[in-house]
Amino acid sequence: MSDSSRSAAVGGSFPPTRHSLLADLRADEPDVRARALDALARLYWRPVYKHLRRRLGLSTHDAEDTTQAFFAHALTADVFESYDPRQARFRTFFRVCLDRFAANEYRAAGRQKRGGHIQHVPIDVEGAERELERAGVVAVSDPDAEFHREWVRSLFGLSVESLEAWGRETGRQVHFSLFERYDLDEAPGDRPTYQALSDEFGIPVTQVTNYLAAARREFRRIVLARLREVTTTDAEFRAEARDLLGVDVQ
Amino acid sequence: MRWLSDNALERLREAAEWPDLAGTRYEAIEQIGQGGMATVFRVRDTVLDRMCAMKLLRLPDDTTGIGPRLRLESRILADLEHPGIVPVHDAGELPDGRPFYVMKFVRGQRLDDVVHDGVDLAERLRIFERVCEAVAFAHSRGIIHRDLKPENVMTGEYGEVLVLDWGVARVLVDRDGGDAESDAAHDVAAEADRPVTRHGTVLGTPGYMAPEQASGETGEIGPAADVFALGGILWFLLSGEHPLADSTDYMPPVSVAVPPRLIAISQKAMAPVPSDRYASVDLLSADIRRFLEGNAVGAYRETLWDRLGRLARRHRVAILLVLAYLLLRVVLIFFDRR
Structure with a gap:
């Protein structure tokens, strides 16, 4: 399912029912498990890789190796079998599993992976390294908060990609460009005014307002759809959505 | 995938929070205020082509009691038709499930900004009288504001004075008997009546919160709690300093000369024991009026020289x-x- 069709299917922001990621990860059918893990990996590989580099101090090669090995291990072993939604959020459990794997099982899993040359997750190591370089040296005092921050960065990054695709596929490139200028501008300081955007894009201010509103609406739908995809229960989905949109990530 | 800085993440978070007004008569223009659970946007009413302010929950929420509280706030505002209380135009639920209400968009300054701009004492007291009138009206309708402070008072560009943010107001309703509709209203009122939120925060603002309110004694909170807060606002108007959140000494030392009779009025309004305060907002306002007219005020015992x-x-x-x-x-x- 494409991102745009998925977001369209979401409709309102908080759908009343949802499939269970947890059930899919625990499914007997290998295809179902692989699809669920693929959804997880797309969102989690960056936080995992950066966590291994920053928190555990692994080299580039070892971090890549361990990231691949962890997802391969998750696909074949019952890693998520013991997850209880009442105990913790899934991403917290996920990070604990990663730490445990990195500490205790890396050697065995690594040997297995290197022997089989299996690569389940497409990892852009160079891109991730550039991101680490841009972020600079970060003191990791709270690994869970840091993992969460990277998780949010990954979630929003993928959602922006989807929004760009939505603009391209539906002929709304101007919508995305306005969103990019107003909501995605990396430069600190004041944002451009709607009047400035109106002059820059050659459209009336009212159209700037409407296009931005439409792009933001779509972005919100995409974010929530992705969130829905990688949470295990409705309660967790709502809690993550509340944290994501209502609490400072710092 | 593009890399996003922390700054960009914050902006995207705001963008994702932008209200979904599809299918409504409103267009969001800009965010003009944000609290813990609610956000205020300047919106354009496309039917009447006018600017309004829309207050809405940051997220759909039916578990923390914030949604019912926002709905109650809109009903309270609808009930309080007074020139000193911001009028509500509309209320409902957005397509994304968030409850909202729409009110007049007030162009002007917050009271704390007005004071810092150096407005003279007579004008400050005139503003204070307008605030008292609005609060006294609410009390006459059985409603206690519970969060009066300079930040919740706006002065408009034509001299109007408006009391805002009735989000934690207490409704003094008869809880016995009543039909199904009023029972439901009582349930909401009871929820809004909680002195402590589910997050463990006492409702109100330190310095302006009466001792009985700060201690969470819900049953003790009545008009006297608002009288206390008005005493704090008066102190702020006189000194430019917020009262201290200290039950033994609310008034910090100030560098400006403040008339002793006005200090006495503020002290009487902020008496720790409710029965020692003015019995009503009208009586507090009357003392201010007496001061402005050059008469003796009830809160201050004059010496012969004073007289x-x-x-x-x-x-x-x-x-x-x-x-x-x-x-x-x-x-x-x-x-x-x-």
């Missing part, structure tokens, strides 16, 4: 005329004798 000084100030023109007349007579007598 003479006040009378001298009050009848300054008459006294000057008499003195001028006497001086003229003395001069005339002096020249007659020569």
